[in-house]
Amino acid sequence: MSINLIHTILLLYTVVLTWRAAGAVYASASPPSYSSATPMTEWRSARATYYAASDPRDDAGGACGYGDLAKNGYGMATVGLSTALFDRGQICGACFELRCVEDLRWCIPGTSIIVTVTNFCAPNYGLPSDGGGHCNPPNKHFVLPIEAFEKIAVWKAASMPVQYRRMKCIKEGGIRFRIDGSGFFCSVLISNVAGAGDVVAVKIKGSRTGWLPMGRNWGQNWHVTADLKNQPLSFEVTTSDRVTVVSYNVAPKDWSFGQTFVGKQFE
Structure with missing residues (x-):
């Protein structure tokens, strides 16, 4: 057997091994399985605002269609998400923990709140993303009922820096x-x-x-x-x-x- 033929065989063998290893890595890249005993993600940065109790946006249950949120068990522990987080409605029903950070004047120290996604905060392209367009891409923004917002910050704060992480949802009764x-x-x-x-x-x-x-x-x-x-x-x-x-x-x-x-x- 010639030296050139041996080199060719070794090269092909190396390519096959590399391809099989790459295929094994690709095959193992399945969606993560989260433990129910731990948070689903680490803390990440975003901002949050609130809407007043008289706001009619939840009359139809918001963009997730849950209907009467109080009657259906969601109460005021709800949130609307900006485009960057809403994922075209697939995130509806997920739960997040929020805490106020950085602003010592308005934050309520040592507090956090767990909310369920029930709504969408539509972008306002007529305003800049760093101005009134809070929910414009790529902003990660949470909009809370004022009752929920006041659990973590003083209402006068308006738009607040917050941290959020995905949490397990705890619900009473069945689906x-x-x-x-x-x-x-x-x-x-x-x-x-x-x-x-x-x-x-x-x-x-x-x-x-x-x-x-x-x-x-x-x-x-x-x-x-x-x-x-x-x-x-x-x-x-x-x-x-x-x-x-x-x-x-x-x-x-x-x-x-x-x-x-x-x-x-x-x-």
Whole structure:
């Protein structure tokens, strides 16, 4: 065997090993699995403002579609996010811990608040990002009800530097499924989700169907086109940490549009 042929074989062998190693690294780059006992991220920097109690922006539950936030268990511990954080509504239902930093005049020392994402803070391109356009890209901005803002800072502060981190959501009771629609169109609002909080995939099953994947309509409203009437309904819900909970026969056979049912909950 010639020396050139040996060199060629060794070179090909090295390339194959390198390719296989790279493939192994790529294959292992799966979405992270978060421990429920620890925060999901480290502290990061952002800013926060508030809106007054008379502001009507939450009448429809905001951009996530949760409806009456008090009635549905969210209360005033809610937040709207700027474009840089909102992720086109996929973050709806996630929980964040906020604390005021840097401004010793207005911050309430040693305090923090945990809020659930229920709304979107739209950009205002008529104003500069460092002026009135608080929610313009690439700003990371949180907008809180004044009742929540006053847990961490004096209201006179207006726009405040804060730190935030993703947290596990703690909710009372099970996941809520509000069923709406008409005929063969079925829309389900999924709320009160513990754990990671933000739902990324949903399946629905009737007693006469297999598991049917639902599409995201907007916020945490999911839809499917199928005849599901006159049969009990089950749901499979997956959150962003890739944890899945299945609730069997949540809705009875005689369910009707406009009703809400409660299923299992994430631990």
